[in-house]
Amino acid sequence: MTVVPAQQGGGGGGSSGLYDVLELVLDRGLVIDAFVRVSLVGIEILKIDVRVVVASVDTYLRFAEACNRLDLESGPNKSPGLPDVVGSITESGARGKSKGALSGAAETISDAFKQAREGDGQSESRPRARKSTASRRKEEQE
Amino acid sequence: MSTYVYGITAASHPTVPEDLTGVGDPALPVRVLTVGELAAIVSDAPEGLRPKRRDLLAHQNVLSEAGADGCILPMRFGSVAPDDDTVTGVLAERSEHYKERLRTLDGKVEYNVKATHDEEAVLHRVMSDNPDVRAMTEANRKAGGGSYEDRLRLGEMVVAAVKAREAEDAGLVQSALEPLADAISVGPESSGWLANVSFLVERDSAASFLEAVDELRKAHPHLDLRVNGPLPPYSFVDPGPAEPAGTTVGIDHAEE
Structure with a gap:
């Protein structure tokens, strides 16, 4: 599916907008009973979208997973990001790679939630704040 | 032929x-x-x-x-x-x-507005609005992701919260833009979007309509709004019997 920057197409005729106007062209508009209409067999396929929020086990699991990832990547707290994970592994030395990385992440998460609660809803959605977090954290550590 | x-x-x-x-x-x-x-x-x-x-x-x-x-x-x-x-x-x-x-x-044209959620942004929103979801996410993470049942329970809770948000935002989109239109026509519900509404707008006031859409975008960054228009008035040619009373203001009475 193409994502079109939401500008108004001149006359709405551009092919980029076809997906969005499809249902208007096919389902609305004047119908005159003295005319026949072409068969629309198979057209339903066009109306199916990937972003389906239906109640199913798969959806639940997908959303649970999405929540799990959410704050790790772009939560209110600075998440470690890859370079720092490597750093904490070297620090923890003998404790073993996976354990070090995992507990580090868990700390970050609980910090994140503490902050979120104390910040009484200040943690507005900031979907694009992710890029800088790793580097910022690095600076703080140094 | x-x-x-x-x-x-x-x-x-x-x-x-x-x-x-x-x-x-x-x-x-x-x-x-x-x-x-x-x-x-x-x-x-x-x-x-x-x-x-x-x-x-x-x-x-x-x-x-x-x-x-x-x-x-x-x-x-x-x-x-x-x-x-x-x-x-x-x-x-x-x-x-x-x-x-x-x-x-x-002198009137149709603008169709479809709204979806930016998934990541809406999840942030749901998290910050809903302490239960936060608590359960945290618990699951501490348990290394949580058991299958735990994850299902969290997912179910999140989906419910997202759906509630969808309904709320659908109303928001409609009520924000309705005052700028002569008539509206609510499109069929579909899994592809949370709101699908066509607005009949005076050609001359199209600019202020689009401005209102931009304001809405700025005020609610978790909403993804797609606007198509100006279009021929597909949704307003024939006031069908299926349309609930009041959704085609200015059109209903013209039929008689």
Whole structure:
């Protein structure tokens, strides 16, 4: 599916907008009973979208997973990001790679939630704040 | 040869460009059938017409060309009459009705607005609004992701919260833009979007309508708004019986 920057197409005729106007062209508009209409067999396929929020086990699991990832990547707290994970592994030395990385992440998460609660809803959605977090954290550590 | 009908317009309306072509491969030339004060924009109907991309686009293109500087009543895609005489016959028979529709819709265009959630942004929102979801996410993470049942329970909770948010935001989109429109038509619910609403807007006030959409975008960054228009008034040509009372303000009474 193409994502079109939401500008108004001149006359709405551009092919980029076809997906969005499809249902208007096919389902609305004047119908005159003295005319026949072409068969629309198979057209339903066009109306199916990937972003389906239906109640199913798969959806639940997908959303649970999405929540799990959410704050790790772009939560209110600075998440470690890859370079720092490597750093904490070297620090923890003998404790073993996976354990070090995992507990580090868990700390970050609980910090994140503490902050979120104390910040009484200040943690507005900031979907694009992710890029800088790793580097910022690095600076703080140094 | 059967006749493909694109739309109905006033005969006084400036005609379509000379070389305009419509459906078919190769694209068939567009003609105008005039009956009294009305005109039908037609072409020959190609054999085996199907709702293919190029033909859908052609239909849409003819309507935007023919409706560029005047009102046109768009036909639904794929309307085919047995011949030209049937078309002119229908126009003559129902001329009062179509003239009335053209008067009512004169100077107005349709803008269709579809809203979806930016998933990541809405999850942030749900998290910050909902302590239970936060607590359970935290617990699951501490348990290394949580058991299958835990994850299901969290997912179920999140989906419910997202759905509630969808309903809330659908109302928000509608009520924010409704004051700028002469009429609205709520499209069928679908899994593809949380709101799908068409607004009938005065051509001259289209700019302020689009401004309002931009404001809405700025105020609610978790909403993804797609606007299509100006379009011929697909959703307002025929006040169907299925539309709930009050959704077509300014159109209902015009029918009688």
